[in-house]
Amino acid sequence: VREVEVSDAGAVYAVEAVLVPGVTYRFTVTKHGYDFEYLVSDFTVPDLEVQATLKDPSTDGFTLELSMEVAGLVKDDVYIFDEANVRVEADDLEFVGMSGDTAVYAVKAQLLPGRTYTAAVEKRGYAFRFAAEQFTVPEVEVTAQIGGVSTEGFTLALEPGVPGLGDGDVIVTDEDGAEITVSLSTADGGKTYAVTAELLPGRT
Numbered sequence: 153v154r155e156v157e158v159s160d161a162g163a164v165y166a167v168e169a170v171l172v173p174g175v176t177y178r179f180t181v182t183k184h185g186y187d188f189e190y191l192v193s194d195f196t197v198p199d200l201e202v203q204a205t206l207k208d209p210s211t212d213g214f215t216l217e218l219s220m221e222v223a224g225l226v227k228d229d230v231y232i233f234d235e236a237n238v239r240v241e242a243d244d245l246e247f248v249g250m251s252g253d254t255a256v257y258a259v260k261a262q263l264l265p266g267r268t269y270t271a272a273v274e275k276r277g278y279a280f281r282f283a284a285e286q287f288t289v290p291e292v293e294v295t296a297q298i299g300g301v302s303t304e305g306f307t308l309a310l311e312p313g314v315p316g317l318g319d320g321d322v323i324v325t326d327e328d329g330a331e332i333t334v335s336l337s338t339a340d341g342g343k344t345y346a347v348t349a350e351l352l353p354g355r356t
Contacts, residue, residue, distance in 0.1 A: 173200045174277025199279040206271055209287045213260040221255040230259055231272040265292040305348040313343035324349055327356045
């Protein structure tokens with residue numbers, strides 16, 4: 153207890169103390185010659201309401217703006233769910249600083265372009281209210297270049313690289329519109345793919 157202010161001839165006491173939101177406390181009063189009976193001896197400090205805004209989503213994460221700095225906020229307090237409601241773990245949470253009265257955090261996470269995610273923040277003692285919980289990661293513009301064409305296939309170079317491309321993601325058709333079966337492999341994380349296919353010489 154920091155300070156006690158007395159008013160109304162001792163009938164009312166204002167008690168100043170450092171308390172944590174969301175935590176339940178029990179208080180007692182002792183004074184020689186008095187027997188104190190309590191209607192309620194336990195009390196819970198109300199949650200602090202925090203306004204939250206998501207900004208600048210990318211494949212590396214997003215910016216989280218809060219109406220106040222939240223002490224002890226960690227990456228595990230941030231929940232990100234994909235379109236299938238599967239949680240995507242945040243890799244890091246960094247307090248960038250204050251912008252006026254707004255606390256700015258950088259959330260690092262591996263997100264996919266063109267996908268919509270839902271975010272939430274949970275921490276005891278705080279109620280986070282989002283202006284919009286859902287966000288969509290912008291699509292990434294990729295430059296593709298074909299080289300090394302032969303009857304056995306070709307090489308596909310991508311900038312920036314796109315990891316995880318599968319056989320069904322590359323469609324090759326001949327000049328008659330018939331689809332050619334292909335097989336993809338990469339050894340550099342998606343920057344270059346070897347596309348194996350049975351191609352005929354002199355055909356487009």
